[in-house]
Amino acid sequence: MIKQNQILGSSTKPMTGYLAPLVREIPPSGIRKFFDLVSASKDDIISLGVGEPDFSTPWHVREACVYSLERGNTKYTSNAGMPELREAIAEYLYDSFQVPYEPSDEVLVTVGGSEAIDLALRALIVPGDEILITEPTYVSYAPIVKISGGVPVGVETFAKDQFKLTAESLKASITPKSKALIVCFPNNPTGGVMSYEDWEPIAKVVEEHDLIVISDEIYAELTYESKHVSFASLPGMRDRTILVSGFSKAFAMTGWRMGYACGHSDIISAMLKIHQYSIMCAPAMGQVAALEALRNGMEEKDKMMESYNQRRRLMVQGFREIGLQCHEPQGAFYVFPSVASTGLSSEEFAQRLLYEGKVAAVPGNVFGLGGEGFVRCSYAYSVNQLIEAIDRIGNFLKKL
Incomplete structure (x- = not known):
């Protein structure tokens, strides 16, 4: 096997000095850290760490992509996405959440919801702008804000409030430099949701302080006790909101990397400029699959939802029965x-659970303010795996 220093022209000189300091200082994803530990382990570990459906993409969605490829549909699409897909997205958002968008200039198809968030932040941020982020939340927001030249400012949510964002917490975090607010509801990692009544005082604060809202609604279809309420549906909030979503979670299409952003035409136009130069367009075959999912995938989506709901109840009951x-x-x-009762930090608990209990969970502190003292466990796994995981965690707790 050829070693690196044997390759012609190679050098052992470190190359980190060439990197932008801002990028050097950004830590790796805390979620991926534990995922990599599990991947490297040869032990019988049950991983509850990665937020990915255990279902395969529905067969008819895959079949639509295959047929498209067989017909030679392998060329660029419009930069903004296939017109028929943008029309289907607009129709879906209006029918499901009562938010109207014009497909021609208010809908942009992206490479996953992550690209949509990146585009939105790069289009908005002037260096030094403060971007408010509800926390605990998805790990990517703050690093992308920093890369874009902004300053992330956490807005903490609490278990006593069911991890809802409150107007009081939001007001306390606003300064003259505040420009935008990132919200993720239904929330990763807490599972918290916001009702129309919860959103109303937030909308007043947003309007009072002239904020733009980036609303990550990737889990919009995954609500159990009530229907999802889009922040963009509140009076006066549509034009202030960049609605971000995609197909990964509801339609089990994580690897397809299909997302979208919707908003005021001026903002979408700016995001499209960046998208044109950096990505060109989302993959044509993925767009065909996404279109099929919207047109004919709701029945399978509902079946997956029923299964998730069963697992949700199993996990909540299981954790309570073992004393958490x-x-x-x-x-x-x-x-x-909450793992606070164990006396261990989130990081200590997750590491010991991994090595001693053979279960992988993500320490809550990686999700920002309010995450310390908790761990995140995904229930997008089989019922048998979840039952075994709860048993292992219970035995681990007894040994503590």
């Missing part, structure tokens, strides 16, 4: 039990 306090999630597919 556990907020009942109303959306997404995560539980966020």
